[in-house]
Amino acid sequence: MSINQTIYIPLFAVSVIFFCYSCYQRLQLISLGADENRSDRPIERLAGMFSYAFGQKRVVKRPFGINHFVLFWAFMFLLLANGEFLIEGLFPSVSLALLPDPLHHVLAFIFDMVSLLALVAVVVALSRRLLFPPSYLSNEYTSARSGEGLLILAMIAFLMIAFFLLHGALIGLGDSAAYRPISAIFASLLAGQSTAALQSSATIAWWVHAVVLLVFINLLPRSKHMHILTAIPNTYLRSLDKPNIIPRESFAKGKRFGVGVVEQFSWKDLLDSLTCTECGRCQDLCPAYNTDKPLNPRRIVHDIKANLLQNGPALKNGEGKTLPMIDLAQNEGTCSEEALWACTTCGACVNVCPVLIEQMPKIVKMRRHLVQEKSEFPEELLNLFENMEQRSNPWGIAPSDRGKWSTQLGERPFEADKTEYLFFVGCAGAFDTRAKQVSVAVATIMDLAGVSWGMLGKEELCCGDSLRRLGNEYVFDKMAKQNVEMFIEKGVRKVVTACPHCFSTLKNDYRQYGLELQVIHHSELIETLITGNKLKLPKTTDMGKLLFHDSCYLGRHNEIYDTPRNLIKAATGSKPAEFERNRENGFCCGAGGGRMWMEELNGSRINQNRVAEALKQKPDTLCVSCPYCMTMMEDGLKELNAPGVQVKDVAEVVAEALRL
Amino acid sequence: MLVISCIKQVPDTTQVQIDPETNTLIREGIPFIVNPYDTHALEEGLSLKDRFGLRPVALSMGPPNAEATLRKACALGVDDAILLSDRCFGGADTLATSRVLASAIEKLAEQEELGIVFCGKQTIDGDTAQVGPGIASRLGLQQLTLVDRIVHLDLEKKRIRVRRKLEGRHEIVEAPLPVMITVVRELNRPRYPTVPMRLEAEDVMVKTWDNSVLGLDVETVGLKGSPTWVSKIFSPERDQGEIIGDGINDPEGTANLLIEKLLSKDLLAI
Known part of the structure; x- marks a missing residue:
C-alpha cells in the first residue's frame, strides 16, 4: 500500500493550519477576559490535575463515568497511534516499527486492544444516548447540539473500524497477526480476497481513517467537544479556594463592578465556558432547576460561551457588543435576571462538575453587576440591604437587643486573656425565636464541658454572608472590614459559631481580609469535647427515626459531613437515617445565597421538595445543623402538613442526651 | 424647574433609650438614619427628574454631621445638596425649623423657578407633622398632605393632581404649582444607590449655608x-405582662389560653 502524498500532504497541511487557526481564535477570545491569577501553588495544581483529569476522579463517581474513563484512556494511548499514523503518511519510513521489536509488538498489541475498548465504549455511549438517556442529558436548549454528540461518537467508531480494517488488510498482505488479535479477526473477514483487492481495501481504510481523523481534530475547537483539548488544563487552572470564594473587588472611582458584559468575566470563566461539554450533572443536582425555576447552571455556562462567540469578534476589534449578557428575558447567549436570582449558592454544581467548572461564582459575579451598577434586584431585598447597613442584621431589629437571648446566662463577655473561645452567635442565633433555643443549647453544653467562652453581646455585627452571596460586595466589604478590625482589636483567635453561614464566612471569606481565625462549627467543638472526655453523655436519647439533613455551607462548602453524624451516633446510640440525596449530593433547604430573604415565586418550593423527600422515610426527627435549614424544614413540614415530625439542631440532640 | 426634597437626619429611634435621670434621649452611639418618610420625598424628587427633567435638590437643616444624610442623597442622584447649619439654628421647634427651611427655599427660588417642595409626612423622632405645612404657610404655597400618588403633573398648565391617603378613604385633589407636598410610604419605592454613584458622592462638596x-x-x-x-x-408605664402557655410545644393550647384570657377581660367580641 502506498499513500498518494500529493493529495495527503496538502490535506494534512491545510488541516493542521486550520486547526491551529481555530485554537488561536479561541485563545484570543479567552484572552478578552479579565486577569486572574491561577498559577500559584503549582504542585497542588498538578496533583489535582492528575486525580481529576487523568484519574477522572469526579467522572467515575457516577457509574456511567466508567465508560468515559475507558474512552479517555483509550484516547491517551491512541494519541500515540494516531500521531504515528499522521506522520507515517508524511514520511512513510518513519513509524513505530523503527522501535526494537519487543517494544513495537507490545505497542501494536496495546493499540489493538485499546481500539477495541474504545469501540465498545462508543457503542455503549451511543446506545445510552439513543436508548436510555438519563433525564439530565438533554433539554430544550441542548437539543440543538445533540446531533454534535452523535456525530463525534460516530466518528470515533469510524476511526476504530477503519483502523481494524486497515490492519486486517495489511495482515492479509503479509503483516504479522500475532500482536494484533482484533485486526486478525478483521483479516479473517477479508480472507480469500486477491492481493489487489486487499491493497485497495487497505488504501480505502487508510484514507477513511485519515480524513475522519483530520475532520475530527478540526471539529474539536469549534464544538462542545473542545473539552477534549481544554479539560486537562482546566483542572490544572481550577480554583484552589473554597467554591464560593470569589476575588474581592476594589472600590475606586471609574472601576466597574461585577460582570455586566462578557469580557468582564475572568479569562478562566471564559475558558470554563468553552470547556463545558454539557454533560448535565450540574443541572441534575441544582435545587433551582429541580423545582422549575428559570435557572440551569449548565445553561448559564453555555450562555456565556454563546455570548462570547457572538460578541467576541467585535470586542476583539474594539467595537461594542450587540448581545446583552444579562437581560430580563433568557435567550441563547443572554442570562435572565430571574435565573440569576434563583441561585441558592448551594455549590452542588461546582462540586459535581467533572472538569471543575465554577458555575455558581459566575452567577454571583453577575449579581454583583445587577446590585452594584444597576441597583436592580427583587424588591424584597431593599429592606434587607437597608437593615444590614443600618442595623447589621437582616431583620432590622435594634442591635441593642442582640444580647437579650442570653440574659439568663448572665454576663458572658469575651476577654482575650480570660476566655478561650469567642461564641459568635450570629443574627439568627440572637434574634430568631427558634434559633435562640439552639444558642442556649450550645451555651449550656459549653458550660457543662467547662469550655471557657465569651460573647461580643451588643457589639456583635452580622458577618455579611447574605450580602456577599447576593452580590452586594460593597456593603459586605464594609462589614467585613469592621468585623476584622474588631476581631483583631479584641484579640480573637478561636471562634465557635452556631451557623454554617457565619462559620464559612469567618473562616474562608475573611481570609481574603488577611484574618486567619481558627473557626469551628458548634458540632466540631462538641465532637472534640466528647472525644476528649470533657463532655460525657450519661445516656442516649431516643428521638425516634432521626434523619440528618446536610447544610450546604457545612457540607459541600467546608466538607464537614461526618462530624454531625458522629454526634448523633453518640447522642442517640445509632447512626442517623440518610436522605436519598445526602452528603455531597445533599439537596439545599432553599435559603442559602440570600434566598432566605426573598420570595420564591417560580416553580415549586425547594424546602417542600426536600421535606417531601424526608417524609418518604417516615422520620420522627429531622436533624439540621443550620438555622436557615431549621426555618426552611419547619416551614416545609407545616406546609406539607406533617405535624408529627420535629426539627432539631444537632446541638439540641446532644443536649437532649445530657438532660438528666 | 426646581423640585426640593426636605430631608432630616434622625436618630434610629428603635435604638433610642431614655435617660431616666435627665429625661432626655441617650444619643451616644446611636446611629443616625435618614427619616424614613423623607426617603420617599427624596425618591419622588428623583423620579420627577427621570420623568420630566426637573432639577432635584436635597435640603436639610441640622448639625454639621448631618452632611452624611445629604451625601447619601447625592449618591442617589440629586443635582444639589444643601445643609442649613448654624449654631443659632440649634434647638429649634417646628416653627423655627420651618422658617429656616422656607428662607432657604425662597433663596433657591430666586435663581430658578420652584415647582414642588416634598417633605415626609412626619419625622420619626418628633412625630409632629408640622414642618411641611409650616414651610407651605411661610412661603404661601398650596399644601397637599399625606400624598400616596401623583395622579397627573401638567408642567405647561402648571397644575398637579394627587391622591391623598386618609383614614378609610382616598381623596383626589388638584393644585397649581408651586406646591408643598408631604408624602406617605406608599407613594413610591426608594431607589438603592449604585456603587459608582456612592463613590462619586464621597467627593461631592455638600454646600453649607449658615445664617450669614x-x-x-x-x-x-x-x-x-x-x-x-x-x-x-x-416612657409610659405599662402593666407587667405575663407569658402564658408554651407556644413552641403547644401552640394550639396556648392559643386557647390566650382567647380565654382575652374573653375573660372582655377584650374580644364574639
Whole structure:
C-alpha cells in the first residue's frame, strides 16, 4: 500500500493550519477576559490535575463515568497511534516499527486492544444516548447540539473500524497477526480476497481513517467537544479556594463592578465556558432547576460561551457588543435576571462538575453587576440591604437587643486573656425565636464541658454572608472590614459559631481580609469535647427515626459531613437515617445565597421538595445543623402538613442526651 | 424647574433609650438614619427628574454631621445638596425649623423657578407633622398632605393632581404649582444607590449655608425663635405582662389560653 502524498500532504497541511487557526481564535477570545491569577501553588495544581483529569476522579463517581474513563484512556494511548499514523503518511519510513521489536509488538498489541475498548465504549455511549438517556442529558436548549454528540461518537467508531480494517488488510498482505488479535479477526473477514483487492481495501481504510481523523481534530475547537483539548488544563487552572470564594473587588472611582458584559468575566470563566461539554450533572443536582425555576447552571455556562462567540469578534476589534449578557428575558447567549436570582449558592454544581467548572461564582459575579451598577434586584431585598447597613442584621431589629437571648446566662463577655473561645452567635442565633433555643443549647453544653467562652453581646455585627452571596460586595466589604478590625482589636483567635453561614464566612471569606481565625462549627467543638472526655453523655436519647439533613455551607462548602453524624451516633446510640440525596449530593433547604430573604415565586418550593423527600422515610426527627435549614424544614413540614415530625439542631440532640 | 426634597437626619429611634435621670434621649452611639418618610420625598424628587427633567435638590437643616444624610442623597442622584447649619439654628421647634427651611427655599427660588417642595409626612423622632405645612404657610404655597400618588403633573398648565391617603378613604385633589407636598410610604419605592454613584458622592462638596447666607433675625430662629420646647420625655408605664402557655410545644393550647384570657377581660367580641 502506498499513500498518494500529493493529495495527503496538502490535506494534512491545510488541516493542521486550520486547526491551529481555530485554537488561536479561541485563545484570543479567552484572552478578552479579565486577569486572574491561577498559577500559584503549582504542585497542588498538578496533583489535582492528575486525580481529576487523568484519574477522572469526579467522572467515575457516577457509574456511567466508567465508560468515559475507558474512552479517555483509550484516547491517551491512541494519541500515540494516531500521531504515528499522521506522520507515517508524511514520511512513510518513519513509524513505530523503527522501535526494537519487543517494544513495537507490545505497542501494536496495546493499540489493538485499546481500539477495541474504545469501540465498545462508543457503542455503549451511543446506545445510552439513543436508548436510555438519563433525564439530565438533554433539554430544550441542548437539543440543538445533540446531533454534535452523535456525530463525534460516530466518528470515533469510524476511526476504530477503519483502523481494524486497515490492519486486517495489511495482515492479509503479509503483516504479522500475532500482536494484533482484533485486526486478525478483521483479516479473517477479508480472507480469500486477491492481493489487489486487499491493497485497495487497505488504501480505502487508510484514507477513511485519515480524513475522519483530520475532520475530527478540526471539529474539536469549534464544538462542545473542545473539552477534549481544554479539560486537562482546566483542572490544572481550577480554583484552589473554597467554591464560593470569589476575588474581592476594589472600590475606586471609574472601576466597574461585577460582570455586566462578557469580557468582564475572568479569562478562566471564559475558558470554563468553552470547556463545558454539557454533560448535565450540574443541572441534575441544582435545587433551582429541580423545582422549575428559570435557572440551569449548565445553561448559564453555555450562555456565556454563546455570548462570547457572538460578541467576541467585535470586542476583539474594539467595537461594542450587540448581545446583552444579562437581560430580563433568557435567550441563547443572554442570562435572565430571574435565573440569576434563583441561585441558592448551594455549590452542588461546582462540586459535581467533572472538569471543575465554577458555575455558581459566575452567577454571583453577575449579581454583583445587577446590585452594584444597576441597583436592580427583587424588591424584597431593599429592606434587607437597608437593615444590614443600618442595623447589621437582616431583620432590622435594634442591635441593642442582640444580647437579650442570653440574659439568663448572665454576663458572658469575651476577654482575650480570660476566655478561650469567642461564641459568635450570629443574627439568627440572637434574634430568631427558634434559633435562640439552639444558642442556649450550645451555651449550656459549653458550660457543662467547662469550655471557657465569651460573647461580643451588643457589639456583635452580622458577618455579611447574605450580602456577599447576593452580590452586594460593597456593603459586605464594609462589614467585613469592621468585623476584622474588631476581631483583631479584641484579640480573637478561636471562634465557635452556631451557623454554617457565619462559620464559612469567618473562616474562608475573611481570609481574603488577611484574618486567619481558627473557626469551628458548634458540632466540631462538641465532637472534640466528647472525644476528649470533657463532655460525657450519661445516656442516649431516643428521638425516634432521626434523619440528618446536610447544610450546604457545612457540607459541600467546608466538607464537614461526618462530624454531625458522629454526634448523633453518640447522642442517640445509632447512626442517623440518610436522605436519598445526602452528603455531597445533599439537596439545599432553599435559603442559602440570600434566598432566605426573598420570595420564591417560580416553580415549586425547594424546602417542600426536600421535606417531601424526608417524609418518604417516615422520620420522627429531622436533624439540621443550620438555622436557615431549621426555618426552611419547619416551614416545609407545616406546609406539607406533617405535624408529627420535629426539627432539631444537632446541638439540641446532644443536649437532649445530657438532660438528666 | 426646581423640585426640593426636605430631608432630616434622625436618630434610629428603635435604638433610642431614655435617660431616666435627665429625661432626655441617650444619643451616644446611636446611629443616625435618614427619616424614613423623607426617603420617599427624596425618591419622588428623583423620579420627577427621570420623568420630566426637573432639577432635584436635597435640603436639610441640622448639625454639621448631618452632611452624611445629604451625601447619601447625592449618591442617589440629586443635582444639589444643601445643609442649613448654624449654631443659632440649634434647638429649634417646628416653627423655627420651618422658617429656616422656607428662607432657604425662597433663596433657591430666586435663581430658578420652584415647582414642588416634598417633605415626609412626619419625622420619626418628633412625630409632629408640622414642618411641611409650616414651610407651605411661610412661603404661601398650596399644601397637599399625606400624598400616596401623583395622579397627573401638567408642567405647561402648571397644575398637579394627587391622591391623598386618609383614614378609610382616598381623596383626589388638584393644585397649581408651586406646591408643598408631604408624602406617605406608599407613594413610591426608594431607589438603592449604585456603587459608582456612592463613590462619586464621597467627593461631592455638600454646600453649607449658615445664617450669614440666609440673613434671618437670630431672635426668630433656633431655641430663641421657638415658642415650644420639650419639658420632659418619658416612657409610659405599662402593666407587667405575663407569658402564658408554651407556644413552641403547644401552640394550639396556648392559643386557647390566650382567647380565654382575652374573653375573660372582655377584650374580644364574639
